[in-house]
Amino acid sequence: MPKQFLKGNVSVVKGAILAGCKAYYGYPITPASEIAHAAALYFPRAGGTFIQAESEIAAINMVYGAASAGLRVMTASSGPGISLKQEGVSYCAGSELPCVIVDIMRGGPGLGNIAPEQSDYNQVVKGGGHGNYKTIVLAPNSVQEMCDLGILAFDLADKYRNPVFILTDGFIGQMMEPVEFPEPIAQEKIPEKSWVVKGTAETSDNVITSIELDPDDLERHNLKLQKKYKIIEEQEVRVEEYHTDDAEIVLIGYGIVSRIIHSVIDELREEGVKAGMLRPITLFPFPKRKISELAERVKFFLTAEMSNGQMVDDVRLAVEGKKPVYFYNRMGGNVPSMKEVHDKVIKIMRLL
C-alpha cells in the first residue's frame, strides 16, 4: 500500500501539489509553519513558486495576483495571521478569485499561545473581512483528510470561483498518521478559466475587480454572490455520521474534538447509551438540514468545542429550539479529554 507516515501540515502540501497547485505564498507561524517548510521544499521542485512573504497581508495579496492569473494557489497561517489576511480574503471573495487558505488554529485572542484551539471559527466561517461574503470551509480531522479535503478545496474553489478555507487545529496539523496519496490530477482536468488575466491577447479584455461604484450594480453583484452561496449550501454539505441511526443523544464536534467524540461514542455504546456523532466536514455550508432532521428524533445535542462557543451558535440555529443543545468547551490550548466529554453526557442524562 502506498502509505506514508506524515504530519497533517505536510500532508496538506503534498495533496495541494497533486491537485495542481502551482504557488504558495505564506508567512511563518506556529503551529502552521511546517506547511511553509514543506511548501518551500516541494513547490519549486514540483514546478511551482514558493515565496516567504513579508506579512500575511502581502501573502494573501500574492495569492490574489496568482489567482487572477489563473493559477491554483494557496497560503496557510494560524489565528493572528488569518486576522491579517481577512482584508485580502474579502477582496478575493469580491473579485471571485479561487484560492485555498489553510488555518491551523491556535490559542487566542491576541498572541494567545501556540496550542490548539478552535476560536477562529467565527472569523473564518462567518467571513471575518468586510462585506456580504462567504468562504467555503472544510474541516479535516485526520492527516488523510488534510490531503483529501485539501484536494477537494481546489476543485470547489475553481468550481465556484470562491476562496476555500481548510480550517483545523494545531493537533491535526502537528500529528502524524498514515496517508495514502492519490494520483496527481491531470492538467486537462483543471477547468479552463476564461476570465483570468495572464498577459496574453486573449485575456487582455479581462478585468479582475471588486469595485462597483453604482449602488444598483453593487447590489446586483451581491445578489449574484448570495445566489452562489445558496447553491453551495444546497450542493456541498458534507458530514460524517457515526452511530446516528438509532441515536438518542448526538454529539457534535469538528477537527480534533470529533476524534475525541468518536472514542467517547464507543465508550458510551459499550455502556448501553445510544449516542452518536455528527461531524460537520463542511462548516460553510453548515449541515443545517441534517441537524434539523436529527432534532426531530434525538433527546438532546451536545456540542463540544475548543472555543467559547462559536459553532454551537450554528447548531442552535439549526435545531431551532426543538431540542436542548448543551455545550462543553475548553479554551486556551486545552483539549477536552474523553473523560470530560463522557462525564458531561452522563451528567446531562441524569438531569433529564
Add this chain to the structure above:
Amino acid sequence: MNKILRKSNVFYDVYERRPGADKLTTTYCPGCGHGILHKLIAEALEDFGVQDRTIFISPVGCSVFAYYYFHTGNVQVAHGRAPAVGTGLKRANPNSIVISYQGDGDLAAIGGLEIINAANRGEGLTVFFVNNAIYGMTGGQMAPTTLIGQITMTTPLGRSVENEGYPIHMSEIIATLEAPVYVERVMLGDTKSIMHTRKAVRKALKIQIEKNGFSFIEVLSACPSGWKMTPIQGEKWVTDTMTKYFPLGVKKDISDTFEGRDFSRKNVEPSELHEVLDIKETRIDAEKIAPFIMKLVAEEIKIAGFGGQGVLSLGTVLSEMGMRHNYEVSWLPSYGPEMRGGTANCSVKISSKKIGSPVVANPTILIAMNRPSLDKFETGVVSGGLIVYDSSLIDRAPTRTDVTVIPIPATKMADELGNTKIANMIIVGALIKYLGIMSQEIVLDSIGDVLKRKELVPLNQKAILKGAEFIKNIK
C-alpha cells in the same frame, strides 16, 4: 509631441467600463498628473508592442479606475497591495509585463511594507509612483509626502515636523536596496520635463521587457483639486516647490550591468509528481507480518523525557513500524503549554482498530526517559499497564505496584555503543521484543527507510538488537 497628443491604441476608444453617460473622457481633473502619465505609459506600451502582454494594476487612489482606460489585462487591488499582487501575477506568468501604478498614500503609507519587499526581492515589476503630496481621492488629506507647512484637510495648520515628521523620500529609500535596477525621480511640469519623464517611463518598461528587472519611477505630479489651485498654479508648484524637497534625478541605475532575472518555473509533468514529492510505497511484507495480523493490539503509549533524548523520534519509529505491520497508528507530539523547561513528550497509539482520539491520557505503556517524566506520568498509567524507564538516569523506581515495571539502563548501554543519543533505539528494541506485536526482522530491515541520516542505520540496528537482548536476558 504629436504622438503624445494622439490617443494611443493602448487606450480603449470608448470607456465602456465607466458608469454613466460619459464614456469618452477620463475621471481625472483638469491639470491632474495621472492623465499625462497614463498617456506616456500607453504610448510606450504601444511602441514596444507589448500591449497584449501587459497587466496594469489599478491601485486605490484617484487611479483606481485606470482599468476603464487601459486596453491591457487589468487587475484592481486593495489599498497599498499592488506590489504583492504584482508578485503573484508576474511569478504566475513570467512573460507578462506587470505595471504597479500607485499613489503616495497607497505606496508610501499603507503599502510601505509591500513596496519595500517587492523592490528588495527584485520582482520583475515596473512601479510608477505618483507623488502628488496628498490623498487626492479621499478629498485632500495629508500624505507621507506632504511638504512641511503644506495645508491639507488633516493638517489644517500645515504639516508640522513635531506632529507629522518629515516628507518621506521613497526613491532614495528604494535606491539603497540592492535589487532595484533603475530608480529615478521625475516630474510632470513643463513640456521639457514631460519629455524627460517619457524617457524614464520607456527605460523602466524596457528593463522589465528585456531583463525582467525592477524599476521605480517616482513622478512628481500635480493635484490641483487637492491643492486647491488652478492647473497652471499646480504645474508651477510642482516645478518650484516640490522639487526643492524632492530632488529630481536618477537615484540608482545598474541597467548596464544587470544581467536579468528568470522567473520561469520548472516544467514538471504530473506523472513525475509522486517522485518529486517523496511519495514512496511503504513496504509491507505480508508473509512476515502474518504471525501478527491476528493479534488484538490497543496500545496507548506515552513517551517522555528531555528534549534531545530522541523522545519524539522514539515515538515516530514505533508508529512507523506499527504501520508496517498494518496496525492503525497515530503520533501526537507535545507542543504548546506542555512544552516547557526543555521537556518533550509524545503520544503514540498502535491499534488493531481505527483510532479515534490520538490523545493519550492514560497510557497502557509509559516510557520515561528522565525523572520529571516519571514523576509526571506514573500515576496516569492504567492498572495492569507497563512502565519502562531509563534506570541509568532515573534515581527512583516507580511506586506503582499494579503495573509491570522494566528498568533499562538505556543511556549507559548507549554509551557502551559509543553514542548516548541511541538510548531511544535501545528502548525501541526492548519494547518490540517485550510486546511481541511486531517482527524484529521487519524493524531491522526497515529502520533505514525511517531514519533521515542513513549513515546511522548500522548503529541503530545494533541498538535495537542490544535492547532486545536485554529483554531476553531478564525474561
